Amino acid sequence: MFPGDAPTSRPAPSSSARWALVALAVGLVGAPGSLATPAAPATQTSGTPLASPSPPAVVAEIQAAVEGARQRFEARDAGAVLACVSDQYRSGGLTKAAVREQLLAIYAVYQELRARVTVDQVQTVDGSTWLYTTGDISGRVPFMGRVTVLKWERQPEVARLEGSSWRLFGFQD
Secondary structure, eight states: OOTTOOOOOOOOOOHHHHHHHHHHHHSSOOOOTTTTOOOOOOBOTTSOBSEEEOOHHHHHHHHHHHHHHHHHHHTTOHHHHHTTBOTTOEETTEEHHHHHHHHHHHHHHOSEEEEEEEEEEEEEETTEEEEEEEEEEEEEETTTEEEEEEEEEEEEEEEEEETTEEEEOOOOO
């Protein structure tokens, strides 16, 4: 919730809606809930780690991409938000086309949206870039006021560099 917002209780969004909301909030796409959220990377049996901290330059680029997407999300710029999602995005059965539908539905329901997103960690896992985010989204609904749409903690997502831009790629499952 944001300062001055009245607490409001409402049913939790469906699993696919939560996926899309996190995706949109991150500006890159994330997946909490019951859609097989992957566990944190482990180590191989040989003792060689699968995950390692990403270089500081990559972390800074990811943070900038997430902040830019968050701003575009709040500005209701669907095209710019979707530009942060790879055309090959697939995660938990969700595709870029499904993210687009969810985004447009969210914009139709909420008069105003606010998102807070923090990049908790960025790791390189078997050559892929994993980011973990924490955040929340609230929206203003006619006659109800501001409601909390979604909250999440340390949700993972896979991003990749396409050209000169970081885009959400998903777990390809």
